[in-house]
Amino acid sequence: MEIKATTRLTGVFGYPVRHSLSPIFQNAAFQYLGLDMVYVALEVKPEDLEVAVKALKVFDFVGVNVTIPHKKAVVSLVDELDGEAQESGVVNTICCRGGRLKGYSTDGQGFIRSLKEEGRFSPENKSALVLGAGGSAHAVCGALVRSGIGHLFLCNRTREKAVALADHLKKNLSFTSTEVIEFSQRHRKAVWKDVDLLVNTTSVGMKENDPLLVREENLHPGLFVYDLIYNRLTELLRNARKLKLPHLNGLAMLVYQGGISFELWTGRKAPLAIMKKALAKYRGGLGKA
Ligand code: ATR
DSSP, rough: OOOTOEEEEEEESSOOOOOOHHHHHHHHHHHHHHHHHEEEEEEGGGGHHHHHHHHHHHHTSSEEOTTTTTTTTTGGGEEEEEEHHHHHTOOSSEEEEEEEEEEEEEHHHHEEEEEEIOOOOOOOOOOOEEESSSHHHHHHHHHHHTBBBBBEEESSSHHHHHHHHHHHHHHHHOOOOOEEEEGGGGTTTTHHOOSSSEEOSSSSTSSSTTOOSGGGGGTTOOOEEEEOOOOOOOOOHHHHTTOOOOOOHHHHHHHHHHHHHHHHHHHHHOHHHHHHHHHHHHOOOOOTO
């Protein structure tokens, strides 16, 4: 990639941010399509977020991604919000057009597109069990509801947060087909019999000695397993693989949400195959993580 005086800027604001994989696949996409753009990781401390957002206009950025811990704080710093960002209260993508900053949330759509296109799973009228009730669970559940999911089982260590998520879906998306499952009851066979899709949005499994989240005996034939974790092969995914169940890890969602950001910035179709290839080459696959 040739950086010239005309090269336009994109990147990611985060803190920490040096672990980000986005520069790998976004720059591969720019290069593949011959776009005069570059994507850089920008470490922005929380106390500097406001000035960093203002600088987007000064430096005429095309846009940026926004990640932990800025996704909520940045909402009040942009000029306007897309519908999904408004509903979820988080922004992970900013577009700079005509001197105005617009905030988007592409996580939910990234999840759904990866599920449908890469996982070949259609959520319509199916039932899903979502583990966790934080920011990722909000994005995943919102997107599943928009895609016509029939029923949602919500299960979180802190029960009140699962209840709050169910309330949020009712209030914002008029979706009432939810059922909160006690975290301590998650191994009961009866819970699993009607589940078509399992999504882990918790951080359980990121570390080698993490507690067991789902028992192997509950992974029944036909179940689709989506674990949002991508730093290592989790026990959950290892079992899904062993049982030959359809499954995806968080790299799929990462690339697809990045693809949506790319499309917002460039107006071009994201070359997802190129982006995935760049990531696989860089990381050597999930199994070896
Ligand atoms: P994110 O934005 O990635 O969703 P988050 O908002 O911090 O991150 O949410 C993390 C999720 O992982 C929460 O649902 C959290 O459960 P609590 O609400 O009870 O904190 C869940 N989580 C983290 N560590 C966990 C553990 N050891 N056991 C069970 N759930 C855990």
